[in-house]
Amino acid sequence: MNVTALALPEVRLLVPERREDARGWVSATWERARLAAAGIEADFLQDNQVNSLRAGTVRGLHFQAAPFAQAKLMRVLRGAAYDVAVDIRPGSPTFGRWAGARLSAEGGEQLYSPRGFARGCVTLTDDSELLLKVDRPHAPQHQGAIAWDDPDLRIDWGLDPSQATLSERDRSAPRLRDLPPVAF
Numbered sequence: 424m425n426v427t428a429l430a431l432p433e434v435r436l437l438v439p440e441r442r443e444d445a446r447g448w449v450s451a452t453w454e455r456a457r458l459a460a461a462g463i464e465a466d467f468l469q470d471n472q473v474n475s476l477r478a479g480t481v482r483g484l485h486f487q488a489a490p491f492a493q494a495k496l497m498r499v500l501r502g503a504a505y506d507v508a509v510d511i512r513p514g515s516p517t518f519g520r521w522a523g524a525r526l527s528a529e530g531g532e533q534l535y536s537p538r539g540f541a542r543g544c545v546t547l548t549d550d551s552e553l554l555l556k557v558d559r560p561h562a563p564q565h566q567g568a569i570a571w572d573d574p575d576l577r578i579d580w581g582l583d584p585s586q587a588t589l590s591e592r593d594r595s596a597p598r599l600r601d602l603p604p605v606a607f
Contacts, residue, residue, distance in 0.1 A: 424454060426461040429522035434508045434540065435463060436524050437496070437533040450531055452498065453556070463535055465494040467556040472500070475546040475553070480588040481580070483543015484509055484569045484596070491562035492538040492607040495555055502551030503527040506544040507578055508536035511569065513604040515539070521578055528552075539607040543571050545580050545587070567605065568596035575600060 425438040437458070441448040453467070473482065484507070487493050497506050507523035525547070526532045536542045544553065569576075571593055572584050580587075 424451070424457055426458065426463070429524060431508065431510055431517050431520055431522040433510075433537045434522040435461070435535040437535060439531055439533070441531060452531075452533065453496070465496070465535075465537075465558040467496065467558050469557050469560060471555045471557065473553045473555065475551045476549065477588055478546050478549050478551070479582055479586045480546045480551070481543065481571050481582075481593060482590075483507070483593065484541040484571055485543060486511060486541040486567050486605070487559065487562060488565045488567060489606040491559045491565040493557045493559045494535070494537045495542055495557050496533055496535050497526065497542070497544065497553060497555050498531070498533040499526045499528045500552040500554050501528050502546060502548035504544045504546050504551055504553060505581060506534040506542065507580075508534065508540040508542045509569070509576060509578075509599070510539065511541050511599065511602070511605060512539035512607055519576065519599055521576055523578070541567075541569050545582055567602070568592060569599045569602055570596045573598045
């Protein structure tokens with residue numbers, strides 16, 4: 424597995440090796456020992472599978488606060504998406520900065536974001552299917568969101584905002600500067 428640090432060193436792009444033959448391919452998408460050697464020591468306990476019907480569907484930027492803060496690993500099972508992680512750790516030297524990568528079923532890329540990062544994605548194809556691994560259970564009372572199009576973050580989603588498909592929660596999420604400090 425190839426592990427690459429992105430613009431924020433804690434956010435990693437993982438590209439598993441694929442072994443191919445006449446039947447297709449096989450790939451180890453999560454190897455605890457190998458990734459621990461690369462500094463990723465998440466103990467994932469839940470997989471969430473998501474289907475988005477239309478290209479331009481935005482999910483996020485979501486996070487969970489302590490004691491349920493989550494590390495996350497996202498990959499695409501069908502289609503393609505652009506995945507983003509934003510550092511929202513109070514006092515972090517990279518607070519408010521983001522890193523992102525294009526993920527596709529064809530390429531097998533995955534994006535790892537540790538606790539203290541809000542993450543979100545936009546689908547690049549219709550009928551995209553995504554898999555998100557998390558290392559803490561979902562806790563609605565500890566969940567939060569920041570605006571996906573926060574002008575202070577300047578995330579290049581490659582999308583005209585008027586073309587985005589959003590949930591009401593994501594449509595009404597506050598800007599990062601309006602969010603009280605969050606403990607992770």
